[in-house]
Amino acid sequence: MRKLALSDEILMSVDKSARYIGHEVNAIWKDLDKIDIRFCMCFPDVYEVGMSHIGIQILYEMFNRREDTFCERVYSPWPDLDKLMREHNIPLFALESQQPIKDFDFLGITLQYEMCYTNVLQILELSQIPIFAKERTWEHPIVIGGGPCTYNPEPLADFFDIFYIGEGETVYDQLLDTYKKYRKEGRSRHDFLVAASQIEGLYIPELYDVEYNEDGTLKSFTPREGAPEKVKRQVVADMSDTVYPEKPVVPYIRAVQDRVALEIQRGCIRGCRFCQAGMIYRPLRERSLEFLKKYALAMINSTGYEEITLCSLSSSDYTKLAELMDFLINEMGKRRINISLPSLRIDAFSLDVMSRVQDVRKSSITFAPEAGTQRMRDIINKGLDEETILNGASEAFKAGWDKVKLYFMLGQPFELDSDVEGIPHLADKIAMAFYDTVPKSERRGKVQVTISTSYFVPKPFTPFQWAAQITPEEYLRRKTLLMDTLKQEHNYKSIKYNWHDSNTSILEGLLARGDRRVGRVIYEAYKDGCLFDAWTDYFNMKKWEQAIERAGIDMDFYTTRERSTDELLPWDFIDTGMTKAFMKREYEKARKGQTTKNCREGCGGCGCNSWTTGVCIEA
Amino acid sequence: MIFRIRFAKYGVVKFIGHLDVMRYFQKAVRRSELPIKYSQGFNPHQLMVFAQPLGVGVTSDGEYMDIETEDVDFAGNALSAERVREILGGALTEGFEIVSIRQIPWQEGTKHPENAMSLVAGADYVMSLKDGYSLGILDSVEQDDKISYLKQKLESFMGQDNIVVCKKSKSGEKDMDIKPYIYEAAVEDNSRIPSFIDETGVAHADVYEPGIRFFFSLSAGSAVNIKPELVLEAFLSYCGEDFNELMFQIHRAQMYSDVEQHTGL
Incomplete structure (x- = not known):
């Protein structure tokens, strides 16, 4: 058993010390003398969140298959430990070896959401690695970022x-x-980075010069030293012939996702215009049934979890879902393993499956119409009509469910007040469907319909990347309009309304579509104490506002300004495979309320068929 | 069939709390394919009962749990204590170890025997002064005389008519005489253990530089549960010394059902 980096005194004085001890079931250990490369993989949030992330488990497996590499893990120390580590000058350490990360070769940080950016700086600072990339030498690890936020990495470019x-x-x-090779040959760190820039998919920010116009927009984005003008997104061609963990690491303490995660496919055919994930993971690629069966059993046997969940953006679109479910219900039933099914479209098939795997009385049915009127659902290309929703709800009510959750967004482009009012109208119709469907004698009280609205944040590489985010004041006005309309509804007593905070969303808007200058805001906010911004208890808007002011940044320029489709955008250097012409076309169709078919109904011509894989080549 | 498993918990996993230890064993059972029985209902749980929670930071060689299993394993072979040890032991990771297993005699269909939790009456503890700490009362005592000095002090402490401490509970604080609940008390260096402690009970107790180890046998379980730190704090305050929880590594050596016989569960 290895010595821990933290003393008993420190571990006994912090909350959930098991976050920091490593040694979990299936954690990997290697002989450090036989290793050439030490890689530390980081999820910049608390352990319980980071351990729930499937991507890290995949990469952990992949790196550790290499004999010359030892990949370890690290997560953000909670503020109680953060304080003690600074007081005692303890360098941040990796969980497996408990050794300082500053001595590693690589520190890989996954960037899953914008509100973790200050945590990235915390990881660097606690590791005693210079926060700014330009101050690093061969004495420090190579700091590499990945994940969805790298589709606009510019606010983090300096780090x-x-x-x-x-x-x-x-x-x-x-x-x-x-x-x-470069280490062995004694080459410089800079030479290594230049060489890395020649590898497809790698972006080395220091090799690009940025110039701005007087109005603040981007003037030019120019590579140096042979770096490519366009950095090409990396795509796995065959999802059934690639690495996946058979033995995921099992945390001692309860993680947010306390179950085996089976990624059944990557990408999505739906083409919702607001959805970044639906655009940047194209094309849809399924894993084979054989692959999934093998890994489902292997992971259950190696972890001892009592639950398995399917991961994908839209599980209902998996072509062999029925066969997969038959297999899982049979095999998991024998082992008393529960099955959880997120992201299913509500229809007869999914209701049947759900009623077989969960307690109907306790669970709820979830719809994500995202908009309250057909007009608005066409604008966002949601591909879900009212009849489908009401039929699905009625079917669910017949099967015994009486709780419905509805997810919407406020502030999507071209939204009118009538669209906002449509949200409670739809909720009311669903409540009405319950009372029409279920006879009084069979009801266990009122139906519970819950509306949740989030505040739409336009994201890079979506057709709405040029759109204005509405102001926080306007979001609050629409929220109030929704609430006032709700009070007029016939069944308003059966309907609950939750809304998302406006401050984090407008800040997310700044970080999502920011350029390199926005990095200063992140740095200033961090230095002033901002950390764990994704956690309501820790988020401090006042400090962020002050940081924005100190950095001399005009918030509206980045958030509420509609961009011209001719503008050079900070993320234009990335080639996702999807063409700008497609995104422009989709934006225009949105303006006109025209829909686009999903990938299976007909190719929308996004450009991703250049990979000749997945749904693009389905027979 | 019912099996009572004595297990050790030591090393870094001492920082895992009781609920997580329970979850750990549930997962270990599933990994091992031990034919454990499940409760009825929509959310069946494994029939597994732990004798007593162990505090975070405490190591042990004397933890107990009962499990109820089918009579045969998945291959159709009759289950035995030896076989359970093999199956489950293979699924445990470093820091958890099976010390011993015995089958509890029980005829299915008859009344359940009392489980480990309801049987606990007493527990033995070792409290070792950790590296980097010292006791002020020993400052002027010669190295070789330190243990005998502490022995004298402990004897006179135990010779009192009553030992009143302030016991904190959910309902508040109250004064309580804990003397009747301290069955044994001893202090030794690293080279010996008192007769009421068995070797197995200290197999995974960490050994520290200062060489000062207190041993207590205390009332435990649902009736009166005395924490060892409460006793040590009372002793040190009797000596005029401040107590700090971080100074000592607590180790549970054994739990037993019969105070007189002093045998394990």
């Missing part, structure tokens, strides 16, 4: 040596081999 654009399974071997 990272490399960004990996796309799916991690493809070019890491090339990067590690290049690293070994």
